[in-house]
Amino acid sequence: MSDTTRQSLAAMADTVVVKVGTRVLTHPNGALDTRRVAGLADQLALLTSEGRRVLLVSSGAVGAGIGRLGLEHRPTDLAELQAVASVGQSCLIEAYNLALENHGRHAAQVLLTADDFTDRSRYLNVRNTLFALFRLGAVPIVNENDVVRVDELQRNVGDNDRLAAMVTNLLRAPLLVLLSDVEGVYESMPSGDEPPVVIPQIDISQIASDSLVQSRANAGAGPQLSVGGMGSKLDAARLVATAGERVIIASGRRSNVLVDILAGKQVGTLIMGAESTTNSRKRWIGGAARCEGRLIVDEGASRALCERGSSLLAVGITRVTGQFSRGDAVAIVDGQGIEIARGLSNYSADEVAKIAGARADRIADLLGQRPYIEVVHRDNLALLG
Known part of the structure; x- marks a missing residue:
């Protein structure tokens, strides 16, 4: 099923930022699901072959490290968390690169912190580097730099959702796709045998004013291998939609989810942005320090x-x-x-x-x-x- 709004969005989305969460990429025991990674890489390669610039913000470093080290639980000690993330990051980028090489593409590891966006020189350098990677035909794989960022691992706020929103605004990408372990934003909390009903489309004003949206959406708790949830995804969507871009929240476990989204099919929840795609950013630059x-x-x-x-x-x-x-x-x-x-x-x-x-x-x-x-x-x- 498709509609004209989604078809138009798919046609204009020359740059796409995709964020995938830990629970999508890992088995219940925390080990990295390499088949899921390969399936995602196949879709990224297909989209790039269509001439689109595609960037992936990928969680999963801590989860991959937990699996490789054979740990039963996510560590609570900060130093151990950073060590696990360091082990897991190498696993994660290796899995993406192996899968992309089957399509003649390469994964480019990009580790960022919030400071890279607040410092103008670093912000500009990140943007120029990402576009250089696009020109070279590589697929940037972005993650929070957990090994050096002390406070990020200690906050349960869904850092990579926010990071994906910041990268989307940095690139001025028309579309951000947030892949979760649920099908989208639900009308109500799933209960009993009744399947949850996905809200097909939300306007930015609803996220800003309707507090019920978040309470309806918090489904799929899952194992404690990741941070964040639907609330952090809606916060990220607000950042992007306020700048005038579009966001789709969908299930990363759905087969060919990215291909279907970029074909204009009605998948997940589409969050519409403000009318202008440039005013917010132009006002920021024009009113800079x-x-x-x-x-x-x-x-x-x-x-x-x-x-x-x-x-x-x-x-x-x-x-x-x-x-x-x-x-x-x-x-x-x-x-x-x-x-x-x-x-x-x-x-x-x-x-x-x-x-x-x-x-x-x-x-x-x-x-x-x-x-x-x-x-x-x-x-x-x-x-x-």
Whole structure:
């Protein structure tokens, strides 16, 4: 079964973030279910062969470590939890890579913490690295860096759900798919022999205002091998939908679930976002902390930014003021002194001063390297008025 809304979403979803939970990937005893991993990898490879950019946020490191080490329970000691996660992470990425290699693809391990999103330089570097992996045809496998992140393993808040939402917003991906051990958001708690009824579609306003949604959804407790639950998934969905993107919560145990979703079939619960897909992010960049510098641009660059939504290239910059580092927010000013945009700079003030007015093919000669073509990429730029 499909509908026009889902078909349209499937057609426009050129970038897809998928999050899969521990209970989907592990056996009841905690060991990694390699057949489930292989089945998921098969679907990821198929989606990438269609020309989509696909990123997987995968839980399961602690569960995989529990299985490999033969432990009966999830450790409570922080040092042991981190050690188990370290053992399990190698198992997890190895399983994904072996399965993807059957399709001529490679798994790229990416371990992140919340700090990678709050620090602008690291945020920008993560984004550029992920898009470089897409260009190389690899499948990024993202996980929380449990080995070094002290507080994440101690909080029962579903960190990878939140991490998936942050990655979705970072990539501005049109679709986030949260794969759980339940079929979606239920109308009511399952009871007796009656099968639960999945809510096919929810609007962002319902998540924000209807507290019953979460109480209806908390089903499928499962073994204590993971953190989070449906509540954390709805919180993650709120973060993404508020920025204007779409979220689908579905069962990761369903055969070919990703293929069906990207074929526009009615699978799981679709959570619709705000009307605009750009305003939230543009407001964030435009209202970022104090701009550390100013880039004065010529008339051609001003027109390209304002009329065509282009990135800012070095050739259009006439002057640089202030001191800023890579990833800092800068004001973009036209020749009349009017601030027309703000953005995150790929280069430091000293570097921009050296390449201002130069064509992109001269950057390497002037700096000794050319890590980026754009000084400010259009995805990291907000027009003002």
